[in-house]
Amino acid sequence: MNRLLLTISLAAGAIGATIRSRGYGVSSPSVVNKTTCNGVKYEYEELAGYGYVVSDAVDKLGDTLGGLGSSIHLDRSAWRKLDNGSYSGVLWSLPDRGWNTQGTLNFNPRVHKFNIIFNPQPQATVDNPSGPNLFFEYLDTIAFSGPDGTPCTGLDADATGHISFPGFPDLPVATYTGDGFGGDGSGGKRIPVDAEGLYVNDDGSFWVSDEYGPYIYLFGADGKMLTAIRPNDAIVPVRNGTTSFSANSPPHYIENGEGNDVNPEDPESGRDNNHGFEGLSVSEDGKSLWVLLQAAAVQEGGLEKQTQRHTRFLKYDISEPLAPAYAGEWIVPLPLYTDPTAKKSKNPKAAAQSEILALDNGQFLVLARDSSAGHGADTSLSVYRQIDVFDISGATDVKAAGGYDCVGCNIADPESGKLKGKITPAEYCGFLDFNVNAQLNRFGVHNGGDQDEFLLNEKWESLGVVPVDPSAPNGEVYVFSLSDNDFITQNGFMDGGKFPYSDDSGYSLDSQALVFKVRISK
Numbered sequence: 001m002n003r004l005l006l007t008i009s010l011a012a013g014a015i016g017a018t019i020r021s022r023g024y025g026v027s028s029p030s031v032v033n034k035t036t037c038n039g040v041k042y043e044y045e046e047l048a049g050y051g052y053v054v055s056d057a058v059d060k061l062g063d064t065l066g067g068l069g070s071s072i073h074l075d076r077s078a079w080r081k082l083d084n085g086s087y088s089g090v091l092w093s094l095p096d097r098g099w100n101t102q103g104t105l106n107f108n109p110r111v112h113k114f115n116i117i118f119n120p121q122p123q124a125t126v127d128n129p130s131g132p133n134l135f136f137e138y139l140d141t142i143a144f145s146g147p148d149g150t151p152c153t154g155l156d157a158d159a160t161g162h163i164s165f166p167g168f169p170d171l172p173v174a175t176y177t178g179d180g181f182g183g184d185g186s187g188g189k190r191i192p193v194d195a196e197g198l199y200v201n202d203d204g205s206f207w208v209s210d211e212y213g214p215y216i217y218l219f220g221a222d223g224k225m226l227t228a229i230r231p232n233d234a235i236v237p238v239r240n241g242t243t244s245f246s247a248n249s250p251p252h253y254i255e256n257g258e259g260n261d262v263n264p265e266d267p268e269s270g271r272d273n274n275h276g277f278e279g280l281s282v283s284e285d286g287k288s289l290w291v292l293l294q295a296a297a298v299q300e301g302g303l304e305k306q307t308q309r310h311t312r313f314l315k316y317d318i319s320e321p322l323a324p325a326y327a328g329e330w331i332v333p334l335p336l337y338t339d340p341t342a343k344k345s346k347n348p349k350a351a352a353q354s355e356i357l358a359l360d361n362g363q364f365l366v367l368a369r370d371s372s373a374g375h376g377a378d379t380s381l382s383v384y385r386q387i388d389v390f391d392i393s394g395a396t397d398v399k400a401a402g403g404y405d406c407v408g409c410n411i412a413d414p415e416s417g418k419l420k421g422k423i424t425p426a427e428y429c430g431f432l433d434f435n436v437n438a439q440l441n442r443f444g445v446h447n448g449g450d451q452d453e454f455l456l457n458e459k460w461e462s463l464g465v466v467p468v469d470p471s472a473p474n475g476e477v478y479v480f481s482l483s484d485n486d487f488i489t490q491n492g493f494m495d496g497g498k499f500p501y502s503d504d505s506g507y508s509l510d511s512q513a514l515v516f517k518v519r520i521s522k
Contacts, residue, residue: 002273004219004401006376011048014392020273022106025421028250030045030046031043031044031045031295031415032045032046032047032201032438032439033431033432033433033436034438035389035429035430035431036429036433036507037096037363037389037429037431038363038391038393038394038427038429038522039093039388039522040059040363040389040391040521040522041359041384041520041521041522042389042431042454042518042519043518043519043520044431044432044433044434044516044517044518044520045476045517045519046122046418046439046516047148047436047440047442047443047514047515047516047517048120048121048122048515048516048517049118049119049120049121049132049133049134049138049437049443049478049513049514050076050130050132050134050443050444050445050481050512050513050514050515051133051135051136051512051513052132052510052512052513053065053068053136053138053510053511053513054486054510054513055489055490055507055508055509055511056489056490056491056492057138058139058493058497059110059112059138060141061062061108061141061143061495061496062491062493062497062498063098063107063494063495063496063497064099064114064487064489064492065112065138065491065511066095066098066483066485066486066487066488066492066511067095067096067484067486067511068095068112068482068483068484068485068488068511069093069280069459069460069461069462069481069482069483069512070094070095070096070196070198070461070462070483070484070509071093071094071196071197071198071280071311071355071417071461071462072091072092072093072094072198072440072462072463072464072480072481072482073091073094073198073199073200073403073464074089074090074092074251074464074465074466074480075090075091075092075200075235076466076467077090078090079467079470079472081143081391081470081471081508082467085119085120085348086117086118086119086120086137087114087116087117087118087119087120087466088115088116088117088118089115089118089466090113090115090116090464090465091113091114091115091116091417091480091490092111092112092113092118092134092197092200092346093111093112093113093114093462093482094111094112094196094197094198094462095109095110095112095195095484095487095503096109096154096194096195096196096210096211096484096503097154097192097193097194097195098154098436098487098494099486099487099488099492099501100154100252100486100487100504101486101488101503101504102256102257102503102504103249103250103251103252103253103255103256103257104154104156104249104250104251104252104256105111105154105155105180105181105251105252105494105495105499106153106154106155106176106179106180106181106190106215106251106255106495107153107154107155107494107495108143108151108152108153108154109143109144109152109153109154109193109194109195109196109522110141110142110143110144110145110223110297111141111142111144111195111206111208111223112128112136112138112139112140112141113138113139113140113141113142114136114137114139114493115136115137115139116134116136116137116473117134117135117137118133118134118135118515119133119134119465120133120154121133121442121443123158124442124443125442126229126438126441126442127212129441129442129443129444130442130443131442131443131444132443133172134513134515136149136355136513138410138432139169139255142221142222142223143223143261144195144208144217144219144223144225145163145224145225145449146163146165146171146190146191146224146225146410147168147224147225147226147399148165149224150188150190150191151190152178152190152191152193152225153191153192153193153287154173154192154193154194155174155176155190155192155251156174156192156212156246156248156249156250156251156261157172157173157174157192157245157246157247157391158173158174158175158245159214159239159246159261159262159263160173160242160244161173161175162243162245163189163191165477167227168225168227168228168338169228169229169230170230170243171213171215171228171243172191172192172212172213172245172459173189173190173191173192173245174189174191174192174213175187175188175189175250176188176189176190177253177494178253179262180251180253181252181253181494181495181499182252182499183495183498183499185474187229191209191225191354192212193210193212193217193239194202194210194211194212194247194276194278194315195208195210195275196210196276196277197210197216197277197279197281197291197355197478198203198211198276198277198280198462199280199281199282199365200380201286201290201321202286202422203221204221204359205218205219205220205221205226205270205321206218206220206221206223207280207281207289208217208316209275209276209277209278209279209280209291210276210277211247211248211271211275211276211277211278212245212270212276212520213230213231213236213245213276213277213295214231214235214277214291214293215229215231215277215278216228216229216231216277216291216316216324217229218321218322220261220326221407226321226322227321227322227323227324229316229324231277231291231314231326232314232326232399232405232406233270233405233406233407233409233495234269234270234297234299234312234404234405234406234407234408234409235270235271235293235297235312235372236270236407237267237269237270237271237272237298238267238268238269238270238408239262239263239264239267239268239336240264240268242247242268244262246256246261246262246273247274247421248261248265248266248273249261249273249274251314251322257356257360258278260504261512266298266303267298268406268408269297269298269299269422270297270298270299270407271293271294271297271298271302271466272295272298272302272303272308273297274294274295275293275294275302275308275352275368276293276294277291277292277293277294277396278292278293278294278352278353278354278355279291279292279294279353279354279355279356279366279367280292280360281354281357281358281364282318283358284358286318287317287318287319288316288317288318288327288358289315289316289318289324290313290314290315290316290356290358290364291313291314291316292312292313292314292332292353292356292366293313294306294310294311294352294353294354295308295309295311295334295350295352295353296309296310296311296350296412296417296522297311297312297410297503298409298413299408299409299410300411300413300414300417301412301413301415301416301417302415303416304348305349305350305352305415305418306346306347306349306417307350307415307475308334308350308352308417308418309329309333309334309336309350309412309417310330310332310333310411310412310425311331311353311492312329312330312331312332312398312497313329313330313331313332313335313392313426314326314328314329315328315329316464317328324410326399327399328397328399329397329398329404329405330392330395330396330397330398330425330426331395331398331411331412331419331423331425331426332353332366332390332392333419333425333426333428334350334352334353334368335350335351335368335384335386335388335428335430336348336349336350336351336505337349337351337370337383337384337397338383338384338507339370340376340381340383341372341379348416349370351368351369351370351384352368352369352370352371353366353367354367354369354459354460354461354462355367355462355463355481355521356463357463357464359465359520360519361365361487362391362393363389363390363391364389364390364392365387365388365389365463365465365479366387366388366390366393367382367388367460367461367462367463367481368384368386368388368510369382369384369385369386369434369459369460370382370384370385372384373385373458374447374455374457374458374459375451375453375455375456375457375458375507375509376451376457376458376488376507376509377458379514380447380448380449380450380451380455381447381448381449382435382447382448382456382458383433385433385434385435385456385460386430386431386432386433387431387432387463387479387481387516388428388429388430388431388432389428389429389431389433390426390427390428390429390474390517391427391429392426392427393427394424394426394427395424395425395426395427396423396425397468398411398423400422401422405507416438424482431478432518433518434447434456434460434514435448435456440456442447443453445512455512456483456485456511456512457483457512458483458486458487458515459483459486460481460483460484461482461483462480462481462482462484463478463479463480463481464480464481465477465478465479465484466480469518475519475521476517476518476519476520476522477517477518477519477521478515478516478517478518479515479516479517479518480513480514480515481514481515481516482511482513483509483511483512483513484511485509485510485511485512486509487503488503488505488507488508488509489502489503489508489509490502490503490504490506490507490508491508
């Protein structure tokens with residue numbers, strides 16, 4: 001915690017501080033990227049901010065404060081522009097299932113609350129870059145529990161079986177031995193949650209999407225589960241003819257997480273392993289909830305990166321939060337990119353998505369990216385890491401069309417991933433490129449080049465939007481994104497500090513954050 005507090009205490013003095021340019025780019029243009037999507041104009045004006053939380057910070061429960069970018073929620077009611085031109089606000093951060101690069105653990109899924117201070121530095125240049133200008137003050141952590149108050153877990157779901165509670169659909173269950181960390185204990189059963197999407201309601205409750213089910217959960221302000229949404233049968237994973245929620249993510253306490261814990265490894269139908277509801281958003285009026293699968297379902301080409309393009313986008317009516325209703329389903333065509341490290345026969349690939357955000361104009365931001373590129377990854381150069389836009393106004397509602405929501409039913413060819421001819425997908429518009437070094441270098445960070453602390457992390461998985469002028473919003477906004485560092489550190493702690501760990505990679509990855517200045521207009 002001391003290092004985290006030190007980072008915060010430097011905020012006042014660090015505003016306007018500079019660091020030496022690393023020379024990975026050139027001067028900044030006036031508009032970096034722009035697009036028009038179904039008549040709506042989007043302009044990426046500049047990278048406006050950079051900040052981080054150190055890799056070995058801990059939360060109030062004694063665990064490493066990692067995975068912060070799995071999803072975020074910016075509280076617009078708390079967003080303020082200060083007299084000195086800086087901004088203050090409240091940011092909620094959702095980690096996923098804890099440290100899991102060497103097997104899953106009995107980590108209690110949770111949500112964190114931060115105060116943030118953001119001091120724009122528009123004068124920053126590549127030759128005279130700004131230091132970090134986004135600062136985090138840790139406030140609180142709320143742990144998630146099941147309907148009976150038993151803590152949820154980051155452990156993988158059992159290959160078969162479920163747990164039941166009155167008024168809930170059958171829920172995934174994880175059975176563990178000992179304490180679930182490799183120590184002594186009586187074992188038990190818990191609801192597994194690999195949390196990936198977050199929305200905070202006005203009453204303090206939380207909508208959370210996960211990858212295991214993939215389910216959508218409503219947790220109360222105290223973290224207790226209030227309701228759960230099970231998606232249609234085409235999305236629920238099936239093995240050997242029965243529901244199988246396992247993501248083939250064995251526990252750390254058995255052979256350091258090596259080997260398979262389910263057969264077959266991949267489902268025969270439904271979401272693929274670790275490709276659940278990565279994106280979640282709620283409409284401005286709080287009545288509609290949207291979720292997007294990370295990539296195509298197994299029976300729709302989801303087992304290969306070249307064919308995983310067409311993914312399902314679902315809407316739920318949450319006017320009555322304890323009685324959500326399935327309201328619609330559309331298909332989003334993920335973007336294609338060429339992986340320079342892969343053979344020609346393995347290209348192009350579909351960029352899986354990591355987050356969505358509903359805009360008040362009826363369109364959606366979506367964060368799509370390549371993989372295995374960034375700090376601590378196989379290569380330092382990312383070739384596709386973008387905030388794009390999609391529009392479903394002209395797309396086919398496959399729920400209304402019927403015939404696509406049963407076990408094994410598909411909207412695309414399972415071998416080629418080609419979309420069926422009767423289905424019109426969403427309009428997809430490429431937009432904001434994270435990887436422009438002419439912008440990154442203005443804050444001393446970079447894409448490609450040296451494997452150092454200034455290299456962007458691999459996994460960027462969150463989006464939040466607030467107005468540049470809170471008193472009179474005019475379409476100019478700040479878009480926040482945080483990275484998921486997978487809890488990778490050489491000084492880590494789980495189980496309330498009783499389980500120390502050091503990631504075998506040898507890396508310590510800070511949780512990085514970027515702020516983009518964007519204009520949206522007709």
